[in-house]
Amino acid sequence: MKKTVLSFLVGLAVTQPVTHIAQAANQINTMVHDDVVVAGDVLQIMVPAAGLFAAWMHDDWEGAKQVTYSTIASATIVEGLKKTTKRARPNEGGDNSFPSGHTAAAFSGAAFLQSRYGSMWGVPAYGAATFVAYSRVHGKRHHLDDVIASAGISILVNQYFVSPYYDENIQIGSMAVDGGMGVNVTISNGAFDNERTERRSQPVLPTNYDNRFELGIGAHTSSGGTEVAGQSFVEQPEFDKKFKPFVYLNYQRELANENLLELYLNTTDSRDRGVMAKDQKLGKNDYQKGEEVLANFQHIKVGSTLYKGYQPLDDWQVDFGLGMYYHQLTLEMDNDKNGDNYGKSQRWRLMPNFALNTQYNITDNLAVKAKGQYQYWDTDKYIEAEAGINYKLNKQWDMGIKYVYADSHFTNSSFNANYDTNAFALTFANRF
Numbered sequence: 001m002k003k004t005v006l007s008f009l010v011g012l013a014v015t016q017p018v019t020h021i022a023q024a025a026n027q028i029n030t031m032v033h034d035d036v037v038v039a040g041d042v043l044q045i046m047v048p049a050a051g052l053f054a055a056w057m058h059d060d061w062e063g064a065k066q067v068t069y070s071t072i073a074s075a076t077i078v079e080g081l082k083k084t085t086k087r088a089r090p091n092e093g094g095d096n097s098f099p100s101g102h103t104a105a106a107f108s109g110a111a112f113l114q115s116r117y118g119s120m121w122g123v124p125a126y127g128a129a130t131f132v133a134y135s136r137v138h139g140k141r142h143h144l145d146d147v148i149a150s151a152g153i154s155i156l157v158n159q160y161f162v163s164p165y166y167d168e169n170i171q172i173g174s175m176a177v178d179g180g181m182g183v184n185v186t187i188s189n190g191a192f193d194n195e196r197t198e199r200r201s202q203p204v205l206p207t208n209y210d211n212r213f214e215l216g217i218g219a220h221t222s223s224g225g226t227e228v229a230g231q232s233f234v235e236q237p238e239f240d241k242k243f244k245p246f247v248y249l250n251y252q253r254e255l256a257n258e259n260l261l262e263l264y265l266n267t268t269d270s271r272d273r274g275v276m277a278k279d280q281k282l283g284k285n286d287y288q289k290g291e292e293v294l295a296n297f298q299h300i301k302v303g304s305t306l307y308k309g310y311q312p313l314d315d316w317q318v319d320f321g322l323g324m325y326y327h328q329l330t331l332e333m334d335n336d337k338n339g340d341n342y343g344k345s346q347r348w349r350l351m352p353n354f355a356l357n358t359q360y361n362i363t364d365n366l367a368v369k370a371k372g373q374y375q376y377w378d379t380d381k382y383i384e385a386e387a388g389i390n391y392k393l394n395k396q397w398d399m400g401i402k403y404v405y406a407d408s409h410f411t412n413s414s415f416n417a418n419y420d421t422n423a424f425a426l427t428f429a430n431r432f
Helices: 002-014 035-057 061-085 101-117 119-138 144-161
Strands: 170-177 180-187 211-220 245-254 260-275 280-282 285-287 292-313 316-335 343-361 366-377 380-392 397-410 417-431
Touching: 035 061, 035 101, 035 119, 061 101, 061 144, 101 119, 101 144, 119 144, 144 211, 144 245, 144 260, 144 417, 245 417, 260 316, 280 343, 292 343, 316 380, 343 380
Parallel strands: none
Antiparallel strands: 170 180, 211 245, 211 417, 245 260, 260 292, 280 285, 292 316, 316 343, 343 366, 366 380, 380 397, 397 417
16 A cells, blocks of 8 residues: 555656746736745645545555546546647646646645545645645736636546545444434444554445535636727737636535525636727826737636525525625736836725525426526626526536626726626536
């Protein structure tokens, strides 16, 4: 067991690809190489290696196999998407930006440690994996939605391959008693043996799946944020037109009385270049008519909503929600050729969210879903609507396809972020 783990660690270290990226001309697409980036390069190896080390510490051969399967499967999916989408990197040094391989490797290790051995291993591992994702964006190797997609892919793949660590010599059970619940713990003599045996690969599964993690991954069908970044361009933007990803993460927790808590993360990233149609100011910088510029726009949306559930009919579920969302909007511009006129403006907004979520079950496994959200404060407004079909594979897994429309009006800032987006996405979800 120990020899096999060490061999795999060495193989993992020596097979990491070395990427040589050409330096760009301006401040928006010039690659950053500092200690943060170097630390991320190291951690993307060390986090999955920590998963193997934890398996070694527990004499857990089954766990070593699971983290290996999970990491390889995540890497295969990521590499397949890279070759299919051919998205340009932020530093324009290649067309393999979406998704991020470094982030996928780190989150594979972190998700394994959390699922297999619990929060003592998982929480610091997730912190390290998040740092890896940050380092890839910071170093301009990847866009934010690249790393979000990789994190979601690795977490879901982990849910498929990895089971909790289970010692057959220690068993915990519960039962209902008069006025409450009783818990019993059974410890056999084998728990005290110095030579531990391989743990069961598939422990007793829970009967209630109160948590649901969903990844939505697809593409925008309209220009979206390019209308913001390129609002003063004479020519239509040309950069990043081949593939503009749409990615979101959604976590749901079922509460009592058919209530639901939802956490949501999504980002819009647009990169455009063109010729200024008129004079424009961004921050302290002035951009003249006829100047060739590169513009970068980003809109981050993250929020939480609490839903009250109703069931008017046996096959029809309706949820009314109230929550809060954080919006961060960033616009950067620079001279496209020599980078001597870099300007940046960043604003954030906190807005209440009013939501309506409905689902109609056509069959036991097939359902039609629709959702609407309205957020408003002062002169800023955000509307999102989605509709789709969802198929339940089993109690733990479901998948579907949906259409998403969003309309953003943020005028209370140094630039007007008034734009809409249209996107289609495939959805993959796991209940646990």
